[in-house]
Amino acid sequence: MPTSLEEACQLLSSDPRNHVALGGCCWLRLGSRRIRKAVDLSRLGLDYIREEEGWLVLGASVPLRQMEIHPAVTGRFDGLLGRAVSSIVGVQFRNLATVGGSVYARFGFSDVITALLALDARVVFHRAGEMSLEAFLSSDGCPGDVLVEIRIPDDGRRAAYESVRRSSTDFPVLAVAVSRQGDDWRVSVGARPYAAQRSSEAEACLAQRRGAQAAGEAAAAQLRFGSNLRGSEEYRRRMAEVLVRRAAQQLEEEQG
Numbered sequence: 001m002p003t004s005l006e007e008a009c010q011l012l013s014s015d016p017r018n019h020v021a022l023g024g025c026c027w028l029r030l031g032s033r034r035i036r037k038a039v040d041l042s043r044l045g046l047d048y049i050r051e052e053e054g055w056l057v058l059g060a061s062v063p064l065r066q067m068e069i070h071p072a073v074t075g076r077f078d079g080l081l082g083r084a085v086s087s088i089v090g091v092q093f094r095n096l097a098t099v100g101g102s103v104y105a106r107f108g109f110s111d112v113i114t115a116l117l118a119l120d121a122r123v124v125f126h127r128a129g130e131m132s133l134e135a136f137l138s139s140d141g142c143p144g145d146v147l148v149e150i151r152i153p154d155d156g157r158r159a160a161y162e163s164v165r166r167s168s169t170d171f172p173v174l175a176v177a178v179s180r181q182g183d184d185w186r187v188s189v190g191a192r193p194y195a196a197q198r199s200s201e202a203e204a205c206l207a208q209r210r211g212a213q214a215a216g217e218a219a220a221a222q223l224r225f226g227s228n229l230r231g232s233e234e235y236r237r238r239m240a241e242v243l244v245r246r247a248a249q250q251l252e253e254e255q256g
């Protein structure tokens with residue numbers, strides 16, 4: 001249980017393959033991986049939520065549940081972050097699973113990453129420093145490092161979230177987050193089943209006011225989809241068209 005970020009990084013980087021940081025441990029405990037050293041981050045005080053000048057900042061140890069109930073989070077982006085996590089397993093689970101573990105693990109199915117990407121979030125590592133979430137997703141990751149916080153531009157944008165699931169608390173078959181500030185739109189599609197990605201074509205459609213339907217079609221045409229036990233590539237492509245259209249329509253109707 002290190003008491004400083006530097007100490008945590010030293011412990012992790014001495015053997016990054018076998019020494020792991022513990023988030024809420026919800027995913028880690030499912031596996032059969034042998035862990036030589038488990039580095040508990042709970043004494044680092046990373047469970048803060050801060051409203052800074054122009055930023056909403058979530059410490060890596062913030063439980064997902066806080067994204068549903070903390071007023072600083074629910075009061076922004078039309079409650080996007082709370083909506084994105086509300087179907088993940090159950091309340092007791094969401095009291096344990098952390099935003100840091102969710103981002104660091106870069107799951108393809110992640111509702112959390114899908115939503116954060118539509119808000120242009122940034123991630124801060126102790127050693128690697130700050131980078132966009134998008135850059136982190138396309139990097140080789142940061143083994144041996146500690147994710148410290150997630151920084152979200154607090155620019156007053158509106159946002160909508162849509163996902164389709166085979167049952168209410170299952171992993172998403174597809175997840176979509178759309179955000180808007182005037183004519184600046186962001187469209188993020190996750191669980192394709194690959195990790196969430198933005199659709200620049202859909203964003204351009206919306207910026208040029210070509211409509212939600214055109215944006216849905218553009219996202220379906222631009223992004224890569226795949227099949228797994230939850231859905232086929234073709235089903236996901238069709239759902240992307242529908243969910244992007246629905247999410248964009250909500251924001252068109254609200255802002256005109």
Ligand SMILES: Cc1cc2nc3c(=O)[nH]c(=O)nc-3n(C[C@H](O)[C@H](O)[C@H](O)COP(=O)(O)OP(=O)(O)OC[C@H]3O[C@@H](n4cnc5c(N)ncnc54)[C@H](O)[C@@H]3O)c2cc1C
Nearest residue numbers: 021023024025026027028060098100101102110111147171
């Ligand atoms: C049954 C089940 C169903 C789920 N369903 C969904 C779903 O529908 N949608 C969804 O979005 N997610 C889902 N998840 C994922 C869940 O929301 C969390 O993302 C997941 O449990 C990881 O968070 P954690 O805090 O438990 O991390 P852990 O399991 O503790 O860690 C996950 C990984 O991140 C590393 N790590 C954790 N914190 C840090 C840090 N600060 N710095 C560096 N490395 C770190 C760990 O070493 C490990 O490699 C599900 C998980 C489970 C177990």
